[in-house]
Amino acid sequence: MVRFKNRYFLCEIISEDLHFQQSIDEWAVHNTVKNVVARMHGDFGLACCSIAFSVKYLNAYTGIVLLRCRKDFHRLLWSSLPFITHLESRNERYRCSFNTLHVGATMRTCQKFLIHHNRNQLLVLLRNCTSEADRQAIQKSVQSCKFVGEEQYNSEDEESKDEESDDSMK
Template identity: 45%
Template structure:
């Protein structure tokens, strides 16, 4: 059996109006990505995208604007180089100006998730510096602690399952 190696592009969807993020679906991002690859790389990009690229939008969070795109390892640079050519997304007759900020390229979904946790924690630390009132600072500190505690609990449960002993089946 053949195993296809993949790369996961973790992108941040930046829009001018944050309220318009709820309009987007996976297929809208996929169609925009296909069009961008076609425009940037011509017939070669269109052929690779349709036949062998194996592009799939695995995750789209409408609240935070985080997008996880899976593509084949051999052609992930083709997709990555096409991201700047996406200047708007169209859904239900509405065009929303946007751009994709690729923040991480990983080999697995798990490494992308771990990076996203670290990235969000760093963003919360930056937000803490911009807080004006004590109530805002307390809310941000609570959010930082919730990220940290979830990460520590997740690592403890992962480590407790593997105690080094292997069983013969």
């Protein structure tokens, strides 16, 4: 039996429209990405990327999307993503762009990267925080960021990084 290898693209959908979050769905992302691949690479690129292409995860509130395609043709998809300028959903067109955060071989590696990315984003929010109540709420969120089943960090290097970042935020 042959195992087909896939690549997973963890992307962030960036849009200035507030109504965009309420109307985004998996089919809109799926169709938009396939249309852009067809526009950039023609029928050959569309056929190659359509074999195992799917939207595995979409969080409309954060704008995070996880796309899957075959390993052999992932460069066709990767080179097409910067050319997405809008999404069409429910007969409306929303201006947006895709920011590729991570390309991984498994969904698990993408999930781990997303947790670390979100944790870093929370730390940035913590630095810009003005009130003490907000600061404590964000610190609690940062401490709760971990992968299910992931062991606690035991490395002294990572503990020292956390201590340094906590000291720099005070």
